[in-house]
Amino acid sequence: MDEVSQSIYVTGCNYLGFQLDTFNIPSKSVFLVKVRYDGTIDWVKWASSAYQGTGTARIFPGDLHLQDQTSIQWFFSSRDSILFNNQSFAPAAYLMGLQADGNLISMVPVMQGVDAIEFSSSEMEHLFVAESWNDTIFLGDTTFVSIASNNAIYCKFDTAFQLIWSKVVGETGLAIPANGTLDLDGSSYCTGMFMNSILIGNDTFQTLNPSIPDLFLC
Structure with a gap:
């Protein structure tokens, strides 16, 4: 919600x-809607899947952040190539920058092989939260990590989208990421849920009961 412009921004997928x-x-889209307090819809933006297979497309909306009146940040991902503004984009997790009138400012591919979950931004950094679905995860243009699927991924970039660090949570079990937050001093807090066991750094953590998920904070 933006009280200054009296608008509500809604994201979703269909x-x-x-x-x-x-x-x-x-069909098979992620969408972003700007609605006024009186119910008037200013504009709708969507990115649709170009997938034509027999299964279902996997498109995930991430979180939405309002930095100011002229900058809207929308984090979303697709497991298949997508169509936005009549342009085709490769499967990836993207951070999209929009003006308040819906015009596109930027569309940056952040990661490949992941589903977008959430992100947190400051004037200096971006913290992205995602879940892997591929064995190889690409971070930006050059860095990659080879891991199993179904892991929680936390990555911090500077405002020029240079990778600062990446953290993989999982590998020995199933980890489901929830959110990530940037503190004022630059610290990052990452939460999620896991089954059986997870590996965080060099440490392995076991659930109290293998059939019941536990929560983690790092």
Whole structure:
């Protein structure tokens, strides 16, 4: 919510196409809607999947952050190539920058092989939270880590999108990321849930009961 402009921003994803006011949102999309307090819809943006296989497309909306009146940050991902503004983009997790009127400022691929969960931003850094679905995770243009799927991924970038550090939580079990927060002093707090056991750094942690998930904070 943005009290200054009296607007509400809504993100989501859909499998079937639907109509919202006068806007037609195609099937298998992530979407971002700007709604005024009086219910008027200013604009709708969406990124649709180009996947044409027999299964379902996997497109995930991430978190939305309002830095100021002219900058909207939208974090989302797709497991298949996507179409946005009549342009095709490779499967990846993207951070999209939009103006308050919906015009695109930037669209930066942050990671590949992951589902977007959430992100936190400051004037100096970005902290991205994701879950892996591929054995190879690409961070930015050059750095990659080879891990098993279904792990929690936490990555910190500077504002120029240079990787500062990455943290993989899982590898020995199933880790489900929840969120990440940047503190004022630059510290990062990452939370999630895991089954059986997880590896954080060089330390392995076991659940109290293998059939019941436990929470983690690092």
